[in-house]
Amino acid sequence: xxxxxxxxxxxxxxxxxxxxxxxxxxxxxxxxxxxxxxxxxxxxxxxxxxxxxxxxxxxxxxxxxxxxxxxxxxxxxxxxxxxxxxxxxxxxxxxxxxxxxxxxxxxxxxxxxxxxxxxxxxxxxxxxxxxxxxxxxxxxxxxxxxxxxxxxxxxxxxxxxxxxxxxxxxxxxxxxxxxxxxxxxxxxxxxxxxxxxxxxxxxxxxxxxxxxxxxxxxxxxxxxxxxxxxxxxxxxxxxxxxxxxxxxxxxxxxxxxxxxxxxxxxxxxxxxxxxxxxxxxxxxxxxxxxxxxxxxxxxxxxxxxxxxxxxxxxxxxxxxxxxxxxxxxxxxxxxxxxxx
Numbered sequence: 001x002x003x004x005x006x007x008x009x010x011x012x013x014x015x016x017x018x019x020x021x022x023x024x025x026x027x028x029x030x031x032x033x034x035x036x037x038x039x040x041x042x043x044x045x046x047x048x049x050x051x052x053x054x055x056x057x058x059x060x061x062x063x064x065x066x067x068x069x070x071x072x073x074x075x076x077x078x079x080x081x082x083x084x085x086x087x088x089x090x091x092x093x094x095x096x097x098x099x100x101x102x103x104x105x106x107x108x109x110x111x112x113x114x115x116x117x118x119x120x121x122x123x124x125x126x127x128x129x130x131x132x133x134x135x136x137x138x139x140x141x142x143x144x145x146x147x148x149x150x151x152x153x154x155x156x157x158x159x160x161x162x163x164x165x166x167x168x169x170x171x172x173x174x175x176x177x178x179x180x181x182x183x184x185x186x187x188x189x190x191x192x193x194x195x196x197x198x199x200x201x202x203x204x205x206x207x208x209x210x211x212x213x214x215x216x217x218x219x220x221x222x223x224x225x226x227x228x229x230x231x232x233x234x235x236x237x238x239x240x241x242x243x244x245x246x247x248x249x250x251x252x253x254x255x256x257x258x259x260x261x262x263x264x265x266x267x268x269x270x271x272x273x274x275x276x277x278x279x280x281x282x283x284x285x286x287x288x289x290x291x292x293x294x295x296x297x298x299x300x301x302x303x304x305x306x307x308x309x310x311x312x313x314x315x316x317x318x319x320x321x322x323x324x325x326x327x328x329x330x331x332x333x334x335x336x337x338x339x340x
Contacts, residue, residue, distance in 0.1 A: 005113035012094025013067020024049035026096040032132040072266035101140040124206035125155035156322030157206040161306020165297040183256040187211040189263035191229035200331030251286030
């Protein structure tokens with residue numbers, strides 16, 4: 001029987017307080033994240049990690065001292081493994097903390113597949129996430145002299161199962177609002193510096209596509225909603241509107257908030273601390289009548305079914321999009337590049 005290895009990958013997170021600083025150093029050492037010459041990046045990564053580590057440790061202390069993202073991803077991988085059945089085996093890899101690509105490549109080699117599929121747990125493509133891991137995986141495979149057919153899924157912003165899972169969670173969350181309370185849905189995504197998007201990164205466009213698919217599926221008359229961006233770092237201009245500003249606007253408008261993490265599929269510090277604690281406090285201070293945070297899709301059966309469909313539709317080799325391709329103007333889109 002033919003054997004296919006499916007590698008689910010995500011950002012990763014520190015698994016202990018001691019891991020916070022090296023995790024941050026790995027993050028800011030990535031040339032896709034900190035786009036400066038290598039010697040400068042080497043120094044800046046260490047400086048930023050040293051300065052941010054105490055704040056980051058405080059954040060992780062609020063959720064037990066470590067990121068839950070690896071455990072959440074392992075649950076998703078196990079659910080997908082069960083769904084795919086014989087001939088497939090799922091593996092988990094992370095970009096900035098264990099298991100690194102080098103570790104996962106070794107496990108895949110030991111299993112001996114005929115084919116590998118890289119499956120990002122980033123619904124929307126960005127050079128800072130999907131491309132970064134793809135390059136790292138290829139380097140690790142080359143170092144291990146591991147050569148088999150390989151396919152990559154670059155993105156799946158409107159995948160039916162993903163959208164269905166989000167809609168189900170929103171509908172359940174709406175029942176927590178006071179009766180007849182006017183509300184606004186905020187689709188909150190991780191931010192990105194505007195200069196990266198201006199250079200041709202399709203991330204923001206794909207976030208909008210996900211939000212549009214969810215709006216259509218909700219089928220609520222006169223739905224009040226907005227896409228916004230969280231988690232910005234540093235003084236540069238990032239994608240707007242900022243989630244904080246949208247929370248303040250909702251307070252001024254007397255609208256309750258239903259906050260949907262539209263670009264995250266697992267719970268981690270940005271959802272459990274930034275959304276659940278920091279932004280909830282901001283909402284209360286801003287006069288928001290009610291604040292409800294919608295859970296991430298995690299291992300929702302509809303979402304796992306969607307991942308299985310992506311695997312089944314993956315090409316033998318090369319890169320494919322799980323849905324409509326990007327339009328013009330996105331030079332960093334790998335599928336657009338493949339089309340010429």
